[in-house]
Structures are given as C-alpha cells and as structure tokens.
Amino acid sequence: MVHVVLLSGFLGAGKTTTMLAAGRAFTAQGKNVAVITNDQAADLVDTTLAKNELDDVAEISGGCFCCRFENLEAMIKQLIDERGAEVIIAEAxxxxxxxxxxxxxxxxxxxxxxxxxxxxxxxxxxSRLRAMIGDESDLGYLFAKQLAEGDVIALNKSDVHGSSLRAIGKELGAAFPHARVLSYSAATTEGLDALMAAWDEPATADIDLEVDYDRYAAAEAALAWLNHTVELGASDAPFSPASWAERALAEVSADCARSGYLVGHAKVSVESPAGLVKLSLTEAGKPVQTDRTAPGTVLIATATLNLRVNCEPAALDELVRRAAEAAGHEVGAVARSTNGASFQPSYPRPTHRIPAGASFPRESPGHSHRLLT
Known part of the structure; x- marks a missing residue:
C-alpha cells in the first residue's frame, strides 16, 4: 500500500520545510519517497528547492488539489507506476x-x-496563530477552518518559541478536542519523529466541515499572488546572488510594513553557477530568513519570486519592481523581469465534495479509476 500524507496550513507555516525534512527521514528509513507541491500558478520556489533535496518531485499548478483532483490522481499514479513511490507527501x-x-x-x-x-x-x-485567532476577517475565517479540519495540528518552530508552545498546545487541544496537537521544529527536526508517527495512526474523527465558499473565495482573493521571474546580469563586476536576494526581500518587507500589508509569504530563489539560494519572509517588517545560501559571485543568475500579499495586484507588481531594481543597484546587478504578473485566485470549485458518512459510487460517472488500471 502506498501511503499519502497531506499537509495543510496557512501560508508561511513551514509546510515545505516539513515536507523536505520528512522526505529525508523517510528516505533514511529506506522508503521510496515522492513529493507534490501545489499552487495557483507555476514557477514555484518550493519546487526548485525540493528538486535540490529529493529525487522525485512533482508540481500541480493552476489551482488547489481540490479543484485539480484529476491532476492529483494522475500525478499519484505516475509517481507510483514510473517512480515506485511508497510514500507520497502532498503539500496543499x-x-x-x-x-x-x-x-x-x-x-x-x-x-x-x-x-x-x-x-x-x-x-x-x-506567531501567525497569535495574530489570526479571533480575527473576524475572511482570512481569519479561512485560518480557523484549516485548524478545525486538522486530524493533527502541528505547531512548528519549537526551536524559536520553546516552552510557550505548551500553553498554546493546551488551548488548541481544548478548542479542537478531535485533533492530536503536537509541537516540533521542521528546521532542527526536533519532534519530527512524533509527527511522522502520527501519520501512521488512524484519523481521530471523520470531520464534516461547514464551509461558506463565498467567504473562502473572498479570503483567497484578498491576497495578490505573484510568481515572477527576474534575469540578473552584472552591471560591471560580478555580483552576489545571495546579497541580491536578501536585499530584494528586505525591500519587500519594509515596503509592506510601510503600507500596512499582511504578508502571507514571500519567497525568492536564485539559481546561478554559484549554486541555489533560497530566502523567505512571513511577516512585514521582520528580518529575512535564509533557508539555503551559496557564497560566491557571478555574472548572470535567474531569480524566481513567489509572493502572497494582502494588497491589490497592481500594487504588488510595482512593489516587486522597485525591490528588484533597488537590490540590483546595491549589489551591482541589472534586473530584468521576464514574466509574471500578480493576480487574484478564482472561485474554488472542487471536483468532488463528499460529506462525512456519504456513499460514493465506485463507478462514479465519468470517472476512470486510473489508479486501479
């Protein structure tokens, strides 16, 4: 039997870091592991990072798993048939x-x-939990629904928040008694074994979540989404890709703080002859986090930026243009955008929606059961 692990959680929670840490751990156990990243658009920083960490990496873009269910089926089948996957970790x-x-x-x-x-x-x-609990906005509504449907609620970043997670865990356990609540660190892997063990246990409840899809859609549309590519070239002498990435995200952080924008997440990767650089930001006005770096200077590089920011799309496009150019001036690089404009996700329309306890015909009309053939 192939084991599928589905990771949920708000932007910036650390799903990708968790997925890669678990993927390495499963591989060390001798299991053949594959991962699937997912986004509303293509050109994911996470996919690039995953391909540098694991052998079998797939991406489903153009909508979430629920709205691209047939793509998810096909991808799972391909990973099983062609790659021999025994464990598939899918990051929603x-x-x-x-x-x-x-x-x-x-x-x-x-x-x-x-x-x-x-x-x-x-x-x-x-940190996001403290900011979002009790938030009556559509984004707060979405965040609360993600918590409510979790069989496991995993508090990440125990290396940063330490003993304070004990009290937070008790509060979440009282609010969501059906869920297993645990803490861990995806960065250090402390507690990761307990999280992976929870994936082998049965779900504690068949959760029938009531979702107002108008509010769900409004929450997604509250964020401008940008997957953007920038070609970098030396203006005179070789430049540091890591320095450009750090300065670009620092500009984004400061600009969003000045404008009062909520940052869902901001990620940048830079591929160059020096290697892969990846940095991230999850809160406006906060320092940039270095997830992977490569020392050295180069003459050319390609940067990919993924940003999810609570602002109008045109405002995000202008913000990123300023950040890319300002970072280029500081490190001696010319930044040229090649693709990507901000957008707001469309209304979510799932392929299937099955209530708890409902029957689901094995020969659903129009369904080929591709995994079974």
Whole structure:
C-alpha cells in the first residue's frame, strides 16, 4: 500500500520545510519517497528547492488539489507506476481548506484498496496563530477552518518559541478536542519523529466541515499572488546572488510594513553557477530568513519570486519592481523581469465534495479509476 500524507496550513507555516525534512527521514528509513507541491500558478520556489533535496518531485499548478483532483490522481499514479513511490507527501496551497471532503474522502473512497491516506496535518506557525485567532476577517475565517479540519495540528518552530508552545498546545487541544496537537521544529527536526508517527495512526474523527465558499473565495482573493521571474546580469563586476536576494526581500518587507500589508509569504530563489539560494519572509517588517545560501559571485543568475500579499495586484507588481531594481543597484546587478504578473485566485470549485458518512459510487460517472488500471 502506498501511503499519502497531506499537509495543510496557512501560508508561511513551514509546510515545505516539513515536507523536505520528512522526505529525508523517510528516505533514511529506506522508503521510496515522492513529493507534490501545489499552487495557483507555476514557477514555484518550493519546487526548485525540493528538486535540490529529493529525487522525485512533482508540481500541480493552476489551482488547489481540490479543484485539480484529476491532476492529483494522475500525478499519484505516475509517481507510483514510473517512480515506485511508497510514500507520497502532498503539500496543499496555503490558502486551501475543506480538504477532508474534497481530497481525503475521494482518495480513500476511490482508491482505498491501493492507497492509505494519513490523518490530515494542519501545520501552524505560532506567531501567525497569535495574530489570526479571533480575527473576524475572511482570512481569519479561512485560518480557523484549516485548524478545525486538522486530524493533527502541528505547531512548528519549537526551536524559536520553546516552552510557550505548551500553553498554546493546551488551548488548541481544548478548542479542537478531535485533533492530536503536537509541537516540533521542521528546521532542527526536533519532534519530527512524533509527527511522522502520527501519520501512521488512524484519523481521530471523520470531520464534516461547514464551509461558506463565498467567504473562502473572498479570503483567497484578498491576497495578490505573484510568481515572477527576474534575469540578473552584472552591471560591471560580478555580483552576489545571495546579497541580491536578501536585499530584494528586505525591500519587500519594509515596503509592506510601510503600507500596512499582511504578508502571507514571500519567497525568492536564485539559481546561478554559484549554486541555489533560497530566502523567505512571513511577516512585514521582520528580518529575512535564509533557508539555503551559496557564497560566491557571478555574472548572470535567474531569480524566481513567489509572493502572497494582502494588497491589490497592481500594487504588488510595482512593489516587486522597485525591490528588484533597488537590490540590483546595491549589489551591482541589472534586473530584468521576464514574466509574471500578480493576480487574484478564482472561485474554488472542487471536483468532488463528499460529506462525512456519504456513499460514493465506485463507478462514479465519468470517472476512470486510473489508479486501479
């Protein structure tokens, strides 16, 4: 049986870091591991990073797993048939919810004889939790639904928040008694074994989440989404890709803080002859985090920026243009944008939505059961 692990959680919670850490751990156990990244658009920083860490990496873009369920089926089949995957870790879009009804139940009911689906894990950044709990906005509504449907609520960044997570865990356990609540650090892997062990246990409850899809759609549309490519060239002498990336995200951080924009996440990767650089930002006005760096200077490089910011798309485009140019001036590089304009996600329309306890015909009309052939 192939084991599918589905990771949920708001933007910037650390899903990718968790996915890669777990992927390495499963590989060390001798298991053949594949991962699937997911986004509303192509050109993901996370996919680039994953390909530098693991052998089998796939990407589903153009919508969340629930709205691209047939793509998810096909990708799982390909990873099993062509790559021999034994464990598949799938990281859902950070603005997605209702996964129990739209992804987990369809997979279990259609393919329960060839797949096991782990309890849904909602990964949480404790800093974001403090800011979002009690928030009556549409984004707050979405965040609360992600918590409510988690079989496992995993408080990430224990290396940063330490003993304070004990009290937070107790509060979450009282608010969501159906869920296993645990803390860990994806960065240091402390507590990762306990999280992975939870994926082998049965789900504690068949959660039937009530979701107002108008509010869900409004929450996604509150964020401008940008996947953007920038070609960098030396203006005179070789430049440092790591320095450019750090300065570009620092400019984004400061600009968003001045404008009062909420940052869902901001990520940048730079590929060059020096190697791969990857940095991230999860809160306006805060320092940039270096996830992977490569010392050295180069004459050319290609940068990919993924930003999810609570502003109008045109404002985000202008913000990124200023940041790229300002960083270029500081490090001696010319920045030329080659593609990518900000957009707002369309209304979520899942392929399936199965309530708890509902029957699901094995020969659903128009369904080929591709995993079974």
């Amino acid at each position: 879009v950070g603005s997605c919810t209702d996964l129990q009804a739209t992804v987990v139940r369809p997979l279990r009911k259609l393919y329960g004889d060839v797949l096991t689906v782990a309890p849904v894990t909602t990964i949480v950044d404790p």
